[in-house]
Amino acid sequence: MKAISIGLLGLGTVGSGVVQIIKNHQDKLMHQVGCPVEIKKILVNDLHKTRSAEINTQVLTNNPDDILQDPEIDVVIEVMGGVEETKKYLQSALQSGKHVVTANKDLMALHGSELLKLASENGCDLFYEASVAGGIPILRGLVDGLASDRITQLMGIVNGTTNFILTKMSSEGLAYEDVLKEAQELGFAEADPTSDVEGLDAARKMTILATLGFSMHIDLEDVKVSGITQITEEDLRYGKQMGYTMKLIGNAHREGEKVEVSVQPTFLSNNHPLASVQNEYNAVYVYGEAVGETMFYGPGAGSLPTATAVVSDLVGVIKNLRLGVNGRSAVAPQYPKRLKDDSEKYSKYFLRIHVQDEVGVFAEITSIFAKYGVSFEKILQMPVTKNETAEIVLVTHQASLTDIEDILVELKDLSAVKEVKSSYKVVRK
Ligand code: NAP
Ligand code: HSE
Numbered sequence: 001m002k003a004i005s006i007g008l009l010g011l012g013t014v015g016s017g018v019v020q021i022i023k024n025h026q027d028k029l030m031h032q033v034g035c036p037v038e039i040k041k042i043l044v045n046d047l048h049k050t051r052s053a054e055i056n057t058q059v060l061t062n063n064p065d066d067i068l069q070d071p072e073i074d075v076v077i078e079v080m081g082g083v084e085e086t087k088k089y090l091q092s093a094l095q096s097g098k099h100v101v102t103a104n105k106d107l108m109a110l111h112g113s114e115l116l117k118l119a120s121e122n123g124c125d126l127f128y129e130a131s132v133a134g135g136i137p138i139l140r141g142l143v144d145g146l147a148s149d150r151i152t153q154l155m156g157i158v159n160g161t162t163n164f165i166l167t168k169m170s171s172e173g174l175a176y177e178d179v180l181k182e183a184q185e186l187g188f189a190e191a192d193p194t195s196d197v198e199g200l201d202a203a204r205k206m207t208i209l210a211t212l213g214f215s216m217h218i219d220l221e222d223v224k225v226s227g228i229t230q231i232t233e234e235d236l237r238y239g240k241q242m243g244y245t246m247k248l249i250g251n252a253h254r255e256g257e258k259v260e261v262s263v264q265p266t267f268l269s270n271n272h273p274l275a276s277v278q279n280e281y282n283a284v285y286v287y288g289e290a291v292g293e294t295m296f297y298g299p300g301a302g303s304l305p306t307a308t309a310v311v312s313d314l315v316g317v318i319k320n321l322r323l324g325v326n327g328r329s330a331v332a333p334q335y336p337k338r339l340k341d342d343s344e345k346y347s348k349y350f351l352r353i354h355v356q357d358e359v360g361v362f363a364e365i366t367s368i369f370a371k372y373g374v375s376f377e378k379i380l381q382m383p384v385t386k387n388e389t390a391e392i393v394l395v396t397h398q399a400s401l402t403d404i405e406d407i408l409v410e411l412k413d414l415s416a417v418k419e420v421k422s423s424y425k426v427v428r429k
Contacts, residue, residue, distance in 0.1 A: 001035040004318050007067030007098070008042040009089060010080030011060070013187060014103050014130070015042070016053040017307025018077060023054065025311070033318040041067045043080065068092045075317055077310060078102040087111050094118045094126065099326060101313040103130035103306055109204035109220050112211070116330045123327040125320055127313035132205040133158050133282040135305030136298040137312070142212045142286070143331070149288035151213045154252040155427075158205040160280035160300040161189040161196035162228050162248040167278045170236045170246060176229070188280045188301045198227035199248060199263040206250035209284065210261045214254050215334040222339055224262040231265055235422050238352060238393045239267045242378060244426065245275040251427075260340040267350050269428040342401040348377065348426040349396045349404050353411065354418040357390040361416040365392065368410045374399040389418055395426055 006022075008015055022029065022037055029037050042059050043066070051057075067073055068089060076093040078086060083106050090100050090107070100119065102108065108115070108128045119126035129139045133156070142151065157163050161183045168179040180197065183189045188196075195201045203223040210218040228248050239246050244267035252261045268275040273295050277283040282300025287293055299305035320326045355361045362381070369376070375397045382391040396404070404423070411417050 003036040003038045004033070004075060004321070005038060005040045005073050006314070007070065007073040007076045007093075008039050009064070009067065009076060009078045009086070011042050011044050011051060011053060011055070012079070012081075013303045014079040014306045014310065016051070017303035017305075018079060018310050019053040019055055020304065021307050021311045029311075029315065032315050034322065035318070037314070037318070040073055041070065043067055064089055068096065068098075071096075073098060074321070075099045075101065075314060077314065078104055079310065081106070083107050083110060087115070090115060090126075091118060094122050094124050097122055097124060099125040099317045099321075101127050101310055101317060103128070103310055105131040105201070105204045105208060109207040112208065113217055113333075120327045120330055125317045125326045125329065127316055128208070129313050130306045130309035132208050133284060133296070133298070134160075134300040134302060135308050136282060136284065136296050136300065137309065138209070138284050138296045139212060141294075141296055142209070146286065146288055146291060146294075149290045151286060151288045152254045153287040154206075154209050154213045154250075154284060155274060156202075156206065156209065156250040156284040157247055157274055157277050157282055158209070158250050158284065158300060159196055159199075159202040159248060160282060161193060162199075162202070163277065163282070164188060164280040165197070166228060166231070166236075166246055166248065169231070169233065170240070173233065175233075176231075183280070186280070197229050199225040200227075202248060202250045202263045206252055206261055206263055209250070210252035210259065211333065213252060213286070214259055215331070216259060216337055217333045218252075218259070218261055218337065222261055222337070224260075224264070226264045228265055230422070232422070235352065235424070238380070239350065241380070242267075242350075242393075242395065243270050244268060244350070245270055245272075246424070247274060247277070249274070249425075249427070255340070255344075257335070258338045258340045258344065260345050264425060266425045266427055269426075272427060272429045342405070343403075345401040346398045347401070347404075348398055348428070350422070350424045350426050351392075351394050351396070351408075352421040352423075353392045353394075354389050354421055355392060356416045356418065357388045358416065361390075362392070364414055364416060365411065368407055368414075369396070372399070372403040372407055374403055374407065391421075
């Protein structure tokens with residue numbers, strides 16, 4: 001049986017894992033797809049770099065056409081990252097009838113629908129399981145495993161770097177900068193970790209998840225994003241005292257025909273299934289109307305976990321090749337996009353406020369909340385700290401985003417309020 005010929009774009013963390021899995025699992029692959037799988041060419045930047053992957057250096061090239069223009073290459077695996085140049089390579093591959101597997105969430109979040117359309121027009125598969133939550137088969141879980149259900153909520157810890165940082169800050173009391181450095185050394189963080197810590201990496205993944213889960217095209221700019229850089233040890237300590245764990249949560253919620261998608265630091269009650277997801281691990285909690293609660297958990301990054309998802313996609317491509325059905329599995333979104341207004345987005349909120357420690361201040365604050373019909377679930381008033389300042393920590397009952405934003409503006413205008421130190425969403429099980 002003729003071997004399936006692969007062109008690999010990139011031989012870094014994920015590319016090296018792909019080489020290793022294809023080599024070490026050749027028997028299993030052969031059993032699954034009925035033919036050998038061989039990597040014919042690998043595109044890299046630097047031909048002279050020392051490589052950890054066991055490869056014949058003859059297969060390395062720095063000319064993309066050696067892969068894109070080679071008629072013998074059946075499948076292009078893209079694990080080089082980047083957006084504009086990479087998009088051109090993948091367009092060229094698809095136009096030449098090559099199937100594509102990619103791990104690139106940046107590209108798929110921005111140009112996924114355009115590339116999927118091009119793939120289907122050319123009778124090609126374009127699979128991207130590794131782009132969300134690394135080794136966790138969440139995309140197949142949504143489009144195959146839960147295909148019959150109507151999904152109403154996807155809540156995810158989909159960035160390993162920030163989960164690692166928050167876990168270490170919370171459990172070991174370490175400072176943010178020290179833990180970020182450790183995450184970079186361990187290889188979870190992006191080369192420029194800004195997109196991790198500012199929430200953009202998670203937002204890209206939530207764009208992909210929400211589009212598939214709700215069968216509605218969601219754009220990256222539809223996702224309300226905030227990252228973890230402002231979180232302080234005090235916030236984590238008060239949260240702990242109140243029975244909460246802080247996580248960077250991607251939340252996609254559908255009510256009726258409208259959806260909201262956000263990524264933001266969130267206090268979860270300790271009994272929430274996502275609260276116990278530690279370190280660099282990822283998890284996606286999915287609620288379907290028929291199935292109820294499910295949760296997908298595992299390594300969201302790393303060489304072999306991510307490569308597992310890539311090579312499993314490759315198996316899918318080859319199985320489709322044998323059946324002659326490539327390019328037919330992608331389903332276009334069923335519903336037009338309908339986003340909730342801020343006045344329709346409800347949550348509980350944790351607020352930490354520094355105020356003048358004097359008579360009547362508390363009444364002034366509560367009267368603002370009363371004006372908007374927002375009541376409290378918990379309130380803590382801390383002993384005076386310094387400079388005649390008292391600290392009030394409160395958790396509201398459900399409030400709309402519009403109301404909470406207006407309340408924050410009014411609080412900041414009160415002369416007795418020195419500073420609103422923090423505000424976070426709260427989610428209880
Ligand atoms: P990486 O370690 O930085 O490797 C990138 C590879 O691509 C390197 O081999 C590099 O060549 C090559 N490359 C980059 N730009 C190139 C260009 N313009 N021309 C030719 N070769 C180029 O990246 P990675 O961590 O493996 O990530 C790859 C992709 O997988 C990204 O889209 C990333 O978001 C995604 N992903 C990564 C993980 C993870 O755990 N790392 C998890 C999920 C998804 P040289 O080796 O010569 O520099
Ligand atoms: N930087 C990403 C993370 C890698 O920390 O989750 C996987 O996409």
